[in-house]
Amino acid sequence: MKMSYRMQKNLLIVGFLIVPLALLVTFSFYPAIKLIYYSFTSWDGLSQQYPWVGWTNYTTIFTDPQLFGSFLHNFSYFIGGLIQNVVALYFAVLLSSKLKGRSFFRATLFLPYMLNAVAVAFIFKFLYLDGGALDTLLQSLGLGFLQHDWIGNDSIVNWALAFVSLWEFFGFNMVIYLAALQSIPEELHEAAALDGAGRFRTFWYIIMPNLRAIIQINLLLTVSGALEAFNIPFVMTNGSPPTATFLINTMNVAFTFNNYGLASAMAIVLLVIVFLVITVQQRLVGGGKDVV
Amino acid sequence: MKKWMGPLSAVGVSAAMLVGSLASAQAADMNKAVTGTITVLTNRTDMQANGMLNTYSKEFEKLYPGTTVKWQTFVDNNTVQAQMNGGVYPDVMLILPSVTKEELPQFFAPLDNLGLDGKVYFGNYQSYQGKTYGIASFGDTNGIVYNVAAFKKAGIKGVPRTLNEFYADCAMLKKAGIVPIALNYTDKWPLGNWSNSLPDLIAKNANYMNTMANENAPFSAKSPEGESLLIARTLVQKGFVEHDFKNTNWANSKVQLAKGKFGMMFLGNWAIPQIVADGTPSSNVGFFPFPATNSGKNIAIIGPDWFFAVNKNSKHIATAEAFVKWELLDSGFADYAGGIPTIKTQKSHVPQLAVFEKLASAVIPGVPDSDTLTKIENGAQLDITGGGAVQSFLIARNPASAFAQMNQAWASARMMVGK
Amino acid sequence: MKRSGGRIFWGTLKYASLLVGLFVVLFPIWIAVVTSLKSNQDLSNLGILQLPRHLDFGNYITAWNGGDLGSAFLNTAFIIVLSVVGNITLGTMVAYVLSRFEFPLKKLVLGAYLVVLFIPTITTQVAVFGVIKGLGLFDTPFALVLLYLGTDVVQIYIYMQFINRIPVSLDESAMLDGASYLRIYTSIIFPLLMPASATVAILKTISIYGDLYSPYLYMPSTSLGVVSTALMRFEGPYSAQWNLIMAASVIIAIPLVLLYLFLQRFIFAGIVSGAVRE
Incomplete structure (x- = not known):
């Protein structure tokens, strides 16, 4: 006897979602709930005691300039992320037009994203050495005045690190933009061409509105990536004070200063901030429309 | 004593003299249970790279047939601490600076039965309620x-x-x-x-x-x-x-x-x-x-430099203890590392240290x-x-x-x- | 005339900017390769931008052996294959259900995947560690496989975009033939999603390949090293020898670059979705 489609549907929904949702709950929501619990304790990370401290950890975060101030070090990643999207969109538009050597350019620009993240960090560590490859290159291009001790100069180092992130990830954004551009029907372009609309106007009035959702997705990824920057400073500078992002500080609080409770509260604050920034950004870019 | 003679001839006479002075009936009993695979935490990535750690495993395995020694290289406090929380950490440990005295018994087995009490420097650093949980790998x-x-x-x-x-x-x-x-x-x-x-x-x-x-x-x-x-x-x-x-x-x-x-x-x-x-x-x-x-x-x-300790949940506590003892007494690690041996009867073989001591107006022991x-x-x-x-x-x-x-x-x- | 002048200007700008982009992308890679081929002597005597006097592949051999890269590659490949297969299966299933059916908690499921994106995973390690240990998977490759298995919002988004372009009429005609939903998924949706799956597979492979923290945490045994951890471990004692580190970095970059060159067509085809367009 065959099952009705209605019953099939219910079975399928449950059957198809149960494993993925179980994974989601086990490895994301359950740990997140634990994190919330720890954030109200002064647990040291090892002890069997979890002394309850109420909101103390949260008030500490907002009153200790050392803790909250480390968001300043995330700022360069944030700006870098915005530039990354502009660059990615620019190249995506170029590569979606008729162009000689299109697939070669496309493949090469995507290349950095394919490289192992640790390898990329090491390559740039080498490049940024004082008097290293980058400085030598600038010198030989007659741009010697731009030479710097890229890692050693506290006002430059975070921009140098943010650039690594831009270099590594813009290819990913570019490919996503490319996909979106290709899905804009050819007829729209043609119609615009017949109207005699200029290049810029075509882009702004025909293409941009169609890209809104995808720009949002890309920004969402880069913004949350910027606020949670960790790997690049961790590998390249060992998270030294001038490069300690909020998340690096969180890990220090947990494992150098043995205050897992406070670190958990910092993680929750970070989560909320990312959420707020994303919401604001959605209002600005997306006109209030939901992404998914 | 006889039980010791077999393995000892393998390590050489100087070791025999050292162990001879420390060995006890208790240690001989321990030998029986020394078997199985243990994991040892190490901070020496350089010794991993140059093969020294491998040499150590082989020497220990030869001394105690039926044992296998694996190494885990130390990356940061963070990863080891997560392991400690989860209750799955190496059999032979290095005591993280973040572990408080009260927490020592929560993670480590007391080492007082190794027969080293009173014979090592820094014996009081990692102790709690009269028991010693860590022995320094060497002094600095x-x-x-x-x-x-x-x-x-x-x-x-x-x-x-x-x-x-x-x-x-x-x-x-x-x-x-x-x-x-x-x-x-x-x-x-x-x-x-x-x-x-x-x-x-x-x-x-x-x-x-x-x-x-x-x-x-x-x-x-x-x-x-x-x-x-x-x-x-x-x-x-x-x-x-x-x-x-x-x-x-x-x-x-x-x-x-x-x-x-x-x-x-x-x-x-x-x-x-x-x-x-x-x-x-x-x-x-x-x-x-x-x-x-x-x-x-x-x-x-x-x-003291890093402290060795034994995981109290280890399946092979005896093996882990034997390894700690071997590393302190016979492996030559302190010398290799250029340290001052923890065992009071051993002397440092670093020539620079003798000169150093003469230059110092006083050499005093540290305080934890x-x-x-x-x-x-x-x-x-x-x-x-x-x-x-x-x-x-x-x-x-x-x-x-x-x-x-x-x-x-x-x-x-x-x-x-x-x- | 004005128009063609503009065209020349735009054309020049276009290629000029592409060439700049190309240079910025290739320069670091070029330096890495050149440095990796320099002997110790060439490294200290020659300028950084100069080519080696003779190619020295010795660094590659030292890096391969010293970093134990052979076993690292095997371990990594094992984890990637299992995770990616599972990941594609689960991702297509979720996307199929979410895009083809209406049901009460649908928004909640989607929202859940979105929220999870914002959790800084590195901070939840204590709890996750407890789960992994409870499952008895600590220090086995399966710990990582399980962690990588779950789908995420980007994958779901890519798949849903695709499924929405598969005409519902295909499903309906299959239903007329008496096919079950499960059968529609296995014989229509899943195969038609292959191009998207190629994309998803590549993206997932990249993220697993570059993950540094999880392998350290959940598979600390040295014998279970993956490429990222092998590279980090190698760097420690050799950090003075940039030619060796660059050689190790290049070795580790090669497999994915090759994979990329071979799969490139599928990846971009997958992303631009030409395959399913009617």
């Missing part, structure tokens, strides 16, 4: 490791005895095109000596750091702690450190020191063999007490940090032990306001701890 004393040829090239005769002489020698090295002293800023831990070891030397008191717990403002130009930080800062300001000092690490610096491109580093005696291994004769590496003051009398303090001090440091979020505080101080715009900030954090942390 911190001083200036230097390249002898570089000193000669710079025209320096004899090692500096006072702080002023030290600065003068730095200037001479710099003039000779040699980086006077390497800080290894990026690694962070090498900076710990400037905040955690130098103050004791200035105060000529091994217990000085602990007295900071009683003060509300221990950071000032007049306090030993503040003076130490200022010495490090002076070196930076006079250009006596690596020109790109914020992008430097120990693995690179030791090669440069071996080559004579760097003159000095403020580290423990353990650094000596590693520098020698990078291609310079042992006679070219010297070691002298830090000329911490202008008094001309410089003391040295001997403290009190739990109160650690709690205040953590509460104030000042990484004095690990070097993070030095990192921040070196790049602070204004030392006076940096001191003020540190004192403020310190005072409020003291209040929280209830001191």
